[in-house]
Amino acid sequence: MNQYIQPSASTASSRIYDVLRKDLVGGRFAAGEKLAINALKEHYQVGLSPLREALNKLAAYGLLIQENQRGFRVPTLSRDELDDIAQMRLALEGMAFEQAIVNGDAAWEADLLAAEHRLKCADITLDKDDEWEKLHTQFHRTLVAPCGSVWLLRFIEQLHDQFDRYRRLGPKMPVIRQELDQQHHELVELALKRDAQAARTLLDEHIRKSYDVALQCFLEHG
Template structure:
C-alpha cells in the first residue's frame, strides 16, 4: 500500500505573507552579499531548512526575487543565481550615474533643514561604523542609509525605487570583488564632500562628484567579473 504524501498545512493569508516577506528580505540580503555562488542552482529543500520556512512562502519569495532580478527562474520551477557579467555591470553603473544624478539635482532643490540634519546624522553613523569583517554588515547598512538619505527629498517614489534596485544589483558585484584600500579611502572621503556640497547647494559640483563616486565603485566592482 502506497503511503500518502504529507500535505503542507495552509497558513492564514497574513501569516503566509509575513513569512514570505521575511524570507524575501533574508534571502535578498544573502544574495547581495554573495552567500550563494554566481550561477548556483538553489535547492528548495535546503532553503526550507536554512530559512525555517514552508514551501508556499518560500516559493513566493523566490518568485519575487526573480522578478526583482536577483534570481533567474528556469522552466517555471528551478531558481538559479544570475551569472556575473562585465557588460551587465557596465549597464548598471551607467544607469546609476544617470538616475542618481537626476535624483540628486531634485533633492538639492527640495531638501530642507530637516534633510540637512538627517544627512549629517547619516554621515556621522557611517563614519563611526566599524568595517572589520565581523561588523561589515553594519557598515554596509550605514552606507546604504547614507545614500538613501542623500537622495530622499527628490520627490519621486519611482525614481528612488529604480535606484534602490540598481544599488542592490551593483552591490552584488562590489561585495564579491577584492578590496582596494586606496580607492576605498577616496570613496570614504567623498561621502563627507557630498554632504558639504549639499549644505552649500552646489548642484553641479555635487553631480560631478557623485558620478566620480559611482565610477570609482565601478572600478572596484569590476574585480568580481
C-alpha cells in the same frame, strides 16, 4: 488610540524575503547557481509556501531568474551588465541628487549629516561588516531621498542591489574605502552648500570610483 503605523507587520514570507535578498546581494550564492529549494527550506528553517512566495518576489525584483518548471537560479554576472548598471546609476542617481538638492529641506540636511557620521563611525570599527553595508545603503538613500520621484527612488534602490552583487564579490579594501568615505563627506558638504553642479560632478566621480572597485572585484573573483 494605539496608532503606531506598522510598516506592514511581518510574515514568514516577508522575513525570508529580507534574509534572501541580503544573502543574494552579499554574494552568499554563486552567480549562475541553481537554487535547491529543499536545501533552502532546510537551511533557513522555513516552509515551502512562504519560501516560494519570497523567491517569486525576488525574481520579479531581479535578484533571481525564474525558469518555469525548472525553478530558480542566481543571475550570472558579466562585465557588460556591470557597465550597464553603472551607467544607469550615473544617469539616475545624478538626476535624483540634483533634484534632492533643489527640494531638500533642513530635516534632510540633518539626515545627511547623521547618516554620514554613522557611516564614518562604523568604518572605524572594522568588524561588523553587515552593519557598515546597511549604513552605506542608508547614506546613499538619504542623498537622493527628497528627489520627489517615488519611481526614481525605487529604480535606484534596485540598481544599488545589483551593483553590490559585483562590489561585494571581493574583500573590502581599506585604502579605497577611505577615499570613498572622503567623497561621502564632500558630497554632504556640497549638498549643504546647494551646489548642484559640483555635487553632481562629485557623485559621478564617486560612482565611477565604485565602479572601478566593483570591476576589479568581478575580474578577480567573478
